[in-house]
Amino acid sequence: MSTPFRDDTLKVALAQITPVWLDKQGTLEKVKQSIEEAANSGAELIIFGEGLVPGYPWWLSITHASAWDNRIQKEIHAHYAKNAIQIEKGDLRSIQSLAQKHQIAVYLGIIERPQDRGGHSLYCSLVYIDAQGEIRSVHRKLQPTYDERLTWSPGDGHGLQVHSLKSFTLGGLNCWENWMPLARTALYGLGENLHIAVWPGAVRNTELITRSIAQESRSFVISVSSLMRKSDFPADTPHLDVILETCPEVLANGGSCIAGPDGKWILEPVADTEGIVYETLDFNRVLEERQNFDPVGHYSRPDVLQLSVSRERLHSVKYE
Structure with missing residues (x-):
């Protein structure tokens, strides 16, 4: 076998960490510490879980969140919104500066409160920051899952983008979006060969679909999850007594993993361990598996089957 070109290998870092729950600044500090650690270990790409900043809305499933006009639910939601990321106001500038300083690319899951939709509703977004510190895409989750719809809004196709990093072409989706075959196909059509799947954290979510997407796409697939335990809720969380009343001891046990383009494990799901896991990927494996x-590409029939994708950033009001 020939020796791979330097651009054909990529060292990746999977940051499986616990947020400082519903604390935007505290969680951003943990993100920055992880970026520093990964960069010092030679990583060229670091990935964080779904909605890590400021955290997944765990209260929804354990506090009767669908109760109408409920004071407790309103107050928790307001606290969540105040700690959401506002990109237009510079909330990610410190992350961008670190990426540029260390020449490391970043995929970061955030809860976004965007100004272009009025500045009050929340979106589960996956942000890609390149190694020059530029935000290249913000993908808002197309369809929040089940109880997530009580606090998150549906996104649009604007963030269905891919990005070049050395020989690789990266794309990413949030959690159960990864089960949406047309969303995956939209990224495949742009040349994706390293798929990023971010999750709130559970081995049960990542252990099957990570390998399945890899087999379907003949790409590398990296799943990154977070951790969350009952003991991780900060003492100043609004209505903490209500949240803890029926809260399980473990809400998210991780499950970060990597599958190769042949669908076999490179890194099996990592459970119950906080920290950063590293692997080096070889682009030539993609070309080998695309042979058959x-x-x-060669195993498609665009004369019979085609996908149409709208990448318009949707707005409720258009100003002439």
């Missing part, structure tokens, strides 16, 4: 199957 390429879902949007």
